[in-house]
Amino acid sequence: MLSIENLHVSINGTQVLKGTSLQINQGETVILFGPNGSGKTTLLYTIMGIGNYEVTEGRILFDGTDITHMPPNERAQLGIGMSMQRPPSIHGLKTRDLVRLCAGKREIDIDELARKVNLEHFLERDVNLGFSGGEIKRSELLQLMAQHPKLVLFDEPESGVDVENMALVGSMARKLLEGELAPDRTHTMLDIKQERKTSGLIITHTGHILDYITADRGHVLYNGHLCCADNPKRILDHLQKYGYKECIRCLT
Secondary structure, three states, X not given: OEEEEXXXXXXXXXXXXXXXXXXXXXXXXXXXXXXXXXXXXXXXXXXXXXXXXXXXXXXXXXOOEEOOOOOHHXXXXXXXXXXXXXXXXXXXXXXXXXXXXXXXXXXXXXXXXHHHXXXXXXXXXXXXXXXXXXXXXXXXXXXXXXXXXXXXXXXXXXXXXXXXXXHHHHHHHHHHHOOOOOOXXXXXXXXXXXXXXXXXXXXXXXXXXXXXXOOOEEEEEEOOEEEEEEOHHHHHHHHHHHOOHHHXXXXX
């Protein structure tokens, strides 16, 4: 589904990713750990094609297509979706209209999808304007549910979310990744569950998202390098006990 090959990325002349390689198979969910400033968000934004990130070496393949220098709208049309950590507010654009745009040509019941994330009363409000942290995350999920991407990128889904909202965000993220949310009226829920084709790449600091989803693999990104791969809960337990200091040893 996603193949990142020897990726070097700079922003404003500063190199952030220094030869990162990562493979994500169809239907696989991968967790990405790392300290602040290690390049995690840079990696997600580069995959999505957002921001002033310059790929100086390497390439990104999605579903067999080289997307390294493709604009973000074309990546979205191919089937990549992203939930940002801090998405912007959009004055003058109603949430309902944005969700309809995310659906493309698919026929969806926007009100029904909004009820799944308790946002039915926000559809006529400007996107994210005056929303709480949990409401913003639920709005991001609603857009992804409408888009129904093949690859979902989550940038710290726990950030700014209280305990009550975390349970909803976590459960809906799981359903999105596991294919339990039918994208349109022509598919039954059983059909979608049997396909299980959605892949995911999730950045987390706290690991709370692992209480709700089953991840296949975890990696640590440290100083622009991927330095290990293991069971994500095992990595999280080790990081909570020892921090990232052993990552330095592995890289040297």
